[in-house]
Structures are given as C-alpha cells and as structure tokens.
Amino acid sequence: MKVTAERLPDSQVQLNVEVEPERVAASLERAYRRIAQRVRIPGFRPGKAPRHIVERFVGRELIQQEALDSLVAEAYQEAVRETGIRPVGEPTIDVVQQEPLVFRATVPVMPTVELGDYRSIRLKPIAIDVLPEQVERVLDQLREQFTRWEPVDRPAQAGDRLTLDLVVRVGAYTTLYSPTGEPLLQSGEGEVIAEAVAADYLLQPDNEEPVPDLEEVVPGFTAQLLGLTAGQRKVFQLSLPTSFPAKHLAGRLATFTVVVQAVKEKRVPALDDEFARTVGDYASLEQLRAAIREQLRQELERQARRQLEQAVLNEAVARSRVELPPQLIERAATEMLEDLRRRLRQQGLTLEQYLALTQQTEEGLRQELRQRAERSLKEHLVLHAIGEREGITVETTEVTAEIERLSGAFGEQAEQVRRALEEPAQRQEISEDLWHRRVLDFLVGLATAESAPADETGQTATTDEAAAPPTTEPAGEQSS
DSSP: OEEEEEEETTTEEEEEEEEOHHHHHHHHHHHHHHHHHHSOOTTSOTTOSOHHHHHHHHOHHHHHHHHHHHHHHHHHHHHHHHHTOOBSSOOEEEEEEETTEEEEEEEEBSOEEEEOOGGGOOOOOOOOOOOHHHHHHHHHHHHHHTOEEEEOSSOOOTTOEEEEEEEEEESOEEEEEOTTSOEEEEESOOEEEEEEEEEEEEOOTTSOOOOTTTOSOOTTHHHHHTTOOTTOEEEEEEEOOTTOSSTTTTTOEEEEEEEEEEEEEEEOOOSSHHHHHHHSSOSSHHHHHHHHHHHHHHHHHHHHHHHHHHHHHHHHHHTSEEEOOHHHHHHHHHHHHHHHHHHHHHTTOOHHHHHHHHTOOHHHHHHHHHHHHHHHHHHHHHHHHHHHHTTOOBOHHHHHHHHHHHHHTTGGGHHHHHHHHTSHHHHHHHHHHHHHHHHHHHHHHHHHSSSOOOOTTOSOEEESSOOOOOBSSOOOOOOO
C-alpha cells in the first residue's frame, strides 16, 4: 500500500492511498463469502453457492461495494498508523478510482496553536465601589420579602389584594337591574368560560392584572371591584377584548359574578432594628446594612475578576494563531445545540417554539452556535498551550483537598458525595478544573503585575497539538 500525506489549511491532512490489486482481489473474495453466507439461493446451502451464481443473484455491484467499504476503512486505519497523524474526527473519503484502488481521505487533526506574546499583556484591575443606593435597593427587596397581607374591615381600594370567588359566563342576558344599574338576574345560564375559587387579585387600576382563570386582562374589571367589602357579592357585565385568544369569544359581552372572601392590605415592615433582627442574626439596622454592603462587595469583586479573566484571555487569543478543523467546530456546535434541546425539554419547550419566541431560524441559530464554538475552542486551546509551556501542574493532594471541600458542603450526604467524586473520571475532571483555574490565575497575575517576569523561552511558541492539562492524576480516556 502506498501512502502520502499532505498538510492542508485549518489543521487538516489529506492522505492519498493506493492499494495493491492483490489486496483488492482478496477483499472481493471475502465480501463474496460474507454475502454468500447471508443470502439464501435456491439449490445451495448457505455459503456453498459458486461466486458467479452469487454475483448473478445479488449483483456484482453489491459485492464490489461491500468489498470497497471494508477495504477502504481498513486501509484508512493503516494509513493513519503509518503516517502518525492524530485524527480528531471522522475523515471525508473520496474514491478516486477502483482499479487500482486509489482514495483520498481528508482528516481533521489536532489543532495547531502558535502562541503570541501573552507575557506582555497589561491590564488594570477593575475598581469596585458599593454605592449607598445599591444597599438601599437590597433593603427594599428584603422588606418586600417580609411584607404581609393582612385582612382589613373596610371597602377595597387601590393597592389592596382581594381573595375572591369568580364565575364568568357568556350568553346569559340580564332581565333585572338594581336602581344603580347593576345586573341582578340573568335568563339562561350561558357558557362558563372561567371559574375560580379563593383566587388572589391585586387591585392595580393603572396596570390591571389578568382575570383569575381567564388569564387575560379585561378592561374595567378592577374598577368593578373597588369599594367592595368582605362577604359582598357583585354581578356585572364587561366586553371581552377584541384580541381575546378564543376568537369566538372576542368582543362578546360577559357576565362576571364575584364573591369577595377577604380584603387584604399590604403591611410593609418598618426599616428599623426590629426588622434587622427579623431578617437574621443582626443586632441593629446598621449591622444589617454593613452585612449587605460586604456581600455586595464580594459579588462585585467576583464579577470584576471574571471580567478581568475574560479580558486577558481574549487578548491572549487575539495575539495567537489557532487553526481549527471545520469538523471540530461543527461537532462542538452540534453538542451545544443538543444541550439546548435538553434544557428546553426540561422547561417543557421544543426547539421550534424557542426559535419562534426568539425570532430566529434554525440555520441562524446554528451559525451563532458555530461562532460560539469556535471562540470557546480557541480559548481552550490557547489556555492549554500556555499552561503546557509554563509547566503548570496540579498535584494529587490538591485534587483530594478539593474533593473534601466540595463534599463538605453537603452535610449528612458528604460521605456519599465524596465517594462519587473519588471516581477516576470525576477526579480527572476536578484536576482539569483546578488546572484551568491555575493557568487563568497565572495569566491574570502577569497582566496585572507592575513588571512582568522575563520570558526566557522567547516571545512566541508553536505546538502541533494542544496538550491535556499536566496532572499527576491517572490519565483517563481522552475524547478527541
């Protein structure tokens, strides 16, 4: 077998393979024997029919195709071993000719990374400041959480919450009115289109809520409830909106029968020391404010750190040259799409519904995912190349300590979680996470230092493959 390899752009290699005729003939013979065993030919036991009979029965093309498929797959694997390339995906194979057998295989291989001068990146740490209004906004949110709705013995007014029973009918018509014009008696039951028991309804005249069980705003519904008291019953009629989803009901007159169970008033707790003690173990309101300020500061620091890490990683990628096989990008994008499908299913949505909600086409989404996949792969490969070049490692003891830290947060289930995390695949994943964090910390440290250490190995580095993170953990199976 003759094999030549030619390097192509985007981390691909083209293998040109020519297989000797004797080997093709042997493959044809094996294909004939396999097919002869599978097919039933009248007058012959399985596998005993002569070749020319089998060819006439199933067609010579079928035997040739089976022989070709088997031989090309076998010859491709041999060519990969002979040339020493490391495929990261399935090849694209084109049969150039059959006699003699010549085929081309375009193979995606481990990406090439040429590191730029990442040691000269300079970034200023992001300054953070917790503003008083941020603290007050959190306090307002806490007060809202501790707000109570208490029954009151007075007519309902804007801002109250009613607990009510409700029946909505269409098709009933009024035969008796009160002196104030309120419908008192209907002839015929009509069609019940909504019915709710002990439903809560917030009286917001300027921003009406959907009618309970109807799930649609009916203009004027809130105004009819203002002034009602607990125990009161009221019947009134309103027109359903013309935009009502059920087209046969849109614009029709509906009769609403409401019985108020309770009128409740919003009681927001006072912002004082007693409120602080209600929220948690705080002696005073100022102590609560200080705790909120510290929590906000820590969160802002985490956000600033993430922004800084992303900025230095973006710059390191921009200074580097990474060749990615299109197949690798496509595979990563497909995995992202499948992950999106899974998350949507958990929310009770289909991909089609998601596309309609976001006003996207599937091809537009796939293109966006390809761009994200390419960016993510480049970041990953550059980070790994830097970590390999700088000799960054993670020790087994560090992995064990991280497992103890993670499992310790699960209380009574800590031992069960720890055993799960001790599995080889989980240890390897934790080791890689720690290694990833360490390389990022190294880059941020370089970028924010007043003077960076000299690079003894030169400003650029080239690696033909992105190495896995150095670790003392046993090497598990690596997916290519």
